[in-house]
Amino acid sequence: MNDDPNRARPGLAQEVLARDRRHVWHPFTQHGTEGDPVVITRAKDASLFDAQGNEILDLVSSWWTCTHGHAHPKINAALARQAGLFEHVMFAGFTHQPAADLATALAALLPGDLGRVFFSDDGSTSVEVALKIAYQYWINVGEPRRRILVAFDGGYHGDTLGAMSLGRGSQMFSPFRELMCKVCVLPLPATFEGDDAADEREAGALSAFEALLADRGQSIAALIIEPLLQGAGGMRLCRPSFLKRLVELARGAGILVIFDEVATGFGRTGTLFAMEQAGVVPDLVCLSKGLTAGYMPLAVTVAREAVFEAFLGETFDRALPHGHSFTANPLACAVALASLALFEEEKTLERIARINRRHRAMLAELAAREDVARPRLLGSILAIDVKAAGGYQSAESRRLRDFYLAHGLNIRPLGPTLYLMPPYCITEEELTRAYAGLIEGLDTLGS
Ligand SMILES: Cc1ncc(COP(=O)(O)O)c(C=O)c1O
Known part of the structure; x- marks a missing residue:
């Protein structure tokens, strides 16, 4: 003291x-x-x-x-080392070792074929990127009427317009209601220790999703959820079995699944990623916060290869028109790599x-x-x-x-x-x- x-x-x-x-x-x-x-x-x-x-x-x-922990000597050293080489370079037409190494490391750690990494700056932008990928994916594959997003009540995905729309249940965003995009909201079967109504609540939420699929399944682009733990909504938990069933239903209807692991990623829920506990793999996952151990603003939206492939073509209009000045900042990538190494070392x-x-x-x-x-x-x-x-x-x-x-x-x-x-x-x-x-x-x- x-x-x-x-x-x-x-x-x-x-x-x-x-x-x-x-x-x-x-x-x-x-x-x-x-x-x-x-x-x-x-x-x-x-x-x-x-x-x-x-x-x-x-x-x-x-x-x-x-x-x-704050001011970790090994992360400090990694940051200083990278600062001694170069601090930043634009990320269209250029690349660097910290970004390529970090993308490779994340692809190896994430389950399934989540292996294509799009860099951005914070949790909100990682969600915004996921929404734009999901939306454009359906245009690129010739199903442009899939425009509706599905989210959960109490969810929080950030403060940019798209991310805010997903958290529309929150009173916090009421001044911006008219700016928001179209989102259908499902009930979250929030559970706790000693909860004896969890089965009933889960069945209710799943049948609400089934009813939505029956009614508008062909117009839905993507479902987004904070897996196992809704953070800002009040640390509300749902069970892995619910997550698994939810993903099965979404897959059955051909809908893209987005996991927002901005808060749950990097060990918070006991496993490196929350999704591991449910044994399911989304089409897109958003990561930030713990990605750089809390040092630097950096985020990634990681896609399955099949999603990435839908953006390939001979013309620019199929490419993702999105990017930020500080995309894949080398200092932040070097810090993230040092943080991942610590998970092993410590x-x-x-x-x-x-x-x-x-x-x-x-x-x-x-x-x-x-x-x-x-x-x-x-x-x-x-x-x-x-x-x-x-x-x-x-x-x-x-x-x-x-x-x-x-x-x-x-x-x-x-x-x-x-x-x-x-x-x-x-x-x-x-x-x-x-x-x-x-x-x-x-x-x-x-x-
Ligand atoms: C699950 C989740 N998604 C997205 C965000 C937004 O992240 P940021 O505040 O870095 O934009 C948060 C922030 O708390 C979050 O908890």
Whole structure:
């Protein structure tokens, strides 16, 4: 604790805050009511350090991006090495080793023939790319009437227009409703520990999908789902058996399947990719966040070869007209490669299994509380609903967030949902501290 060298520079936080208040527009923030943000000057492993040197355990992995821990020496070295060679080059007409190596490594790690990698910058763009590929795929293969997208209620796929349309169930996007594209929304059979109605709910969701297929199956381009775990929708789980059946139905109707593994990818659910637990392979998968261990903005949309082949031809109009200035940034690709190597070197999946075992013991204690509902656990993620807490940005959830921050814990409720999704390097002692703080916050809310 309190060993931050910046502590020696009094006034730093106030200087930063003065400039921030004057010139910065923060994401998902009502500047009219929100207090000052925390000025971070350093981070290491599972902890952030503010300008006074106070430690904050990063229990949500900085929006689920940080995997191996902050400021990992091997990733830092890979970044410096690549910076010494070159920082960027446009990616049409040029390529480089970090991108080719990363695409090859991802193709080897992903199941089935998911092997054609399109690079972009963040989760939203990876979804946007998947939607555009799915839409144009049907034009290219001569079935242009397939234009409808199918998504799940409570889903969150990002903030660009297409991605936002898929999350249209969320109140957050109401100002943009008229800009959104056509999406049919299915119910998600969200489940939890001790749920005795899971079968019934799954059957309901599957028959809703079957009814939609019977009615409009020939007009549907693609189905998109966050496999096993809806993140921003409130850490809602569905079972692998549901995912498997869903994919079977979509395949039966010839619809493209997109898995949004932006949040679930790179170990969060206990396996490298969530889809492995259901034994199914989508046509397109979106990855970001943990791809670069939380270091750099980078995303990929990975397609099966058959999808890619539909874009081949003699004329440009069959090609995918999409790209970004920073597509396949070499620094980010080098960092992603270093991160993938760490999964082997540090036996990261075993670390995640250890976190899961600790979470399981904690979950029993949480489930026994009167003020807690729907306990859930998947891989490194523990989640509960707090009965007394209201919706997104409710007074109770803000009170909890403030309480945790004041106690050195970065735990940010998603409406009534409290969850822990720590970096995989978190120690036993830090987990103990996290659980104790979590409980204390709940007790405070009740008092
Ligand atoms: C499942 C999922 N898809 C897409 C996104 C959007 O990613 P980004 O915020 O990097 O654009 C998120 C972000 O939380 C996500 O959880």
